[in-house]
Structures are given as C-alpha cells and as structure tokens.
Amino acid sequence: MITVSKTKIRATPLDKLAAMGSNLKVAMTGSLFTDPQPLTPTALQALITNFTGTQSTASSGGKLARPAYVTATKALKDGLVLYAPYVSKIANGDVVILALTPLPTTERKDFASLILAGALAAGLFSKKGMIGQFIVDCISFGPKVGYFAIICEGGVLPAGVTLSRTGQLKIPAGCTMNIFTSSTSLKRKKFSNLTPGVTYYVYYVLTYGADTVGFLGTPLEVICSN
Numbered sequence: 001m002i003t004v005s006k007t008k009i010r011a012t013p014l015d016k017l018a019a020m021g022s023n024l025k026v027a028m029t030g031s032l033f034t035d036p037q038p039l040t041p042t043a044l045q046a047l048i049t050n051f052t053g054t055q056s057t058a059s060s061g062g063k064l065a066r067p068a069y070v071t072a073t074k075a076l077k078d079g080l081v082l083y084a085p086y087v088s089k090i091a092n093g094d095v096v097i098l099a100l101t102p103l104p105t106t107e108r109k110d111f112a113s114l115i116l117a118g119a120l121a122a123g124l125f126s127k128k129g130m131i132g133q134f135i136v137d138c139i140s141f142g143p144k145v146g147y148f149a150i151i152c153e154g155g156v157l158p159a160g161v162t163l164s165r166t167g168q169l170k171i172p173a174g175c176t177m178n179i180f181t182s183s184t185s186l187k188r189k190k191f192s193n194l195t196p197g198v199t200y201y202v203y204y205v206l207t208y209g210a211d212t213v214g215f216l217g218t219p220l221e222v223i224c225s226n
Contacts, residue, residue, distance in 0.1 A: 002095055003088035006081050008104035014055070014073065021048040021076060023102040023139045024083060026123040030100060032090060038082035051076040099141065111142045112208040116165075120217035121147060121204035128225045129190060136202050136220065137188045146185030146207035151200045153178040156219055163205065167213040196226030 012020055025044050028037055039047075051072045058069035083103060091097035096119045098105050123139035136149065150157070150169070160172035161179070171179060182189045185207065194200065200222050206214035 001093040002098060002105050002107045003091075003093075004084040004098065004101075004103045005106045006084045008106075009080050009084065010077050012077070012080075012104070017073070017076060017080075018048055018052050018055075019140075020102050021051075021080060023123070024080065026125070026139055027101040028083075030122060032097060032100065033087075035086070035090065038086050039079055044079060047072075047076045047079045100139075102140065111145055112212040115145075115206045115208055115212055115214040118215060119206060120215060121206055124202065124204055124220040126202070126220060126222040129192070131225055132194050132196050133190060133192045133225055134194070134200070134222050135188065135190045136204075136222065138204055140187060141206055144208065147187045147189070148185075148205040148207050148213070149182040149189050150203045150205070150216070151180045151191060151222075152203075152219070153180075153195065153198060153200055156201050157203065157216070163213070163216055165213055166211070167207070194224045196224055198224050200224060 025041055054069040054072040058065040087101055096117055099114050099119050100122045121138045127135040129135050158175055162170045201219035202222055203216050203219045
C-alpha cells in the first residue's frame with residue numbers, strides 16, 4: 001500500500017523544506033483532515049519560522065550561526081515526519097487523497113492518472129491587488145502540473161457550462177454572466193480589469209501535458225479589490 005515516506009521527507013532539499021511545511025499547513029485545513037493533528041497550525045508555523053530565520057542568519061553569520069540552523073532543520077523535519085502516519089492512515093492507500101498534501105510517498109506519483117481519476121486543486125486562496133484586481137493561488141500539486149483557471153462574475157458557473165477532458169470550455173447560448181479564463185499553466189494568477197467590489201467565483205483545473213485536463217472543483221469566492 002502506498003504511504004507517506006518518512007525517508008523522503010528527511011531527504012527533502014533544504015531550499016524546498018519551508019515550502020513543504022507551508023503547503024502542508026494549508027493542506028491540513030482540508031475537510032478530510034479533521035482528526036486531531038500531530039501539531040497545531042501555530043506549532044507548525046513556529047517550526048517553519050524558526051527554520052527560515054536561522055537559515056537566513058546562517059547564510060550571513062558564519063560558523064557560529066550554524067548550530068542553531070542545524071537544530072531548526074532537524075526540528076522542522078521531525079515535525080513534518082509526524083504527519084506521515086497521520087496522512088497515511090486517513091488516505092489508506094488512496095493516491096488521490098495522498099496527492100492533497102505536499103508530502104512525498106513511497107511510490108512515484110503518476111500525476112496524469114491522478115488528475116484523470118478526479119484529483120482537484122487544493123488550498124485555493126486569494127490576495128487583494130490594485131483596484132479591479134485580485135490574485136489567486138493554490139497548493140502545488142506536483143512537478144510539471146499546470147493550472148487552468150475560470151472565474152465567473154457575480155455567481156457560480158451557470159448550468160450548461162462544461163469543460164471537456166480535451167480542455168474545451170462550452171458556454172451555452174443565452175448565458176449573460178461574464179466568464180473569464182486564464183490559460184497560462186502558472187499556479188499563481190492575477191485577474192485585472194474586473195468590477196471593484198463584485199464577488200467572483202474562481203475555479204482551478206489541474207492539467208498535465210498537452211492532453212490531460214482535470215475537473216472543475218468547488219469554486220473559491222473572492223471579492224474584487226475596490
């Protein structure tokens with residue numbers, strides 16, 4: 001059975017360790033992870049902050065700053081390892097659930113198959129931009145995975161709007177809602193020239209390569225900056 005790999009967590013490159021911790025913190029807000037967690041969000045963030053702080057100090061402080069960095073690195077890795085049995089137990093071998101977190105597994109992920117099996121972008125969040133703008137992002141699903149976004153002004157996508165597995169977006173005749181898309185594969189997206197103060201509904205779709213297009217998930221509700 002596929003599980004989260006403690007060995008791979010400990011082998012995570014140091015330049016990716018803080019991002020793994022931050023993405024895990026966001027993933028743990030998902031509805032599947034409601035059991036008592038190994039660490040509180042505050043405790044996990046403290047490990048991340050201590051690691052990044054000592055990492056910065058070590059890069060400019062020389063050998064005297066090194067011991068604190070080593071200790072903080074071990075503490076963060078130990079904290080992330082605590083999530084291995086927790087996530088593995090909830091997933092029970094389900095690769096789609098395992099893919100909801102950034103933690104490495106005991107088997108190489110076939111991202112295309114996961115997406116076609118129904119995996120969705122997780123951890124959607126927004127940031128305010130200038131007037132008429134907002135920025136959206138999500139947890140990284142994996143290397144070489146792309147992110148297609150659709151936003152609908154003033155309400156959820158109306159009945160009849162569909163997205164085919166070949167990536168064709170169909171908007172039925174008579175639809176009066178403003179619908180926008182971002183066709184770049186980037187995870188972080190900025191939408192501009194929108195109506196300030198209006199609520200938009202943001203859908204993310206995972207893609208992989210030229211011929212793998214995922215499914216529409218639950219939209220993120222965002223109020224445009226005004």
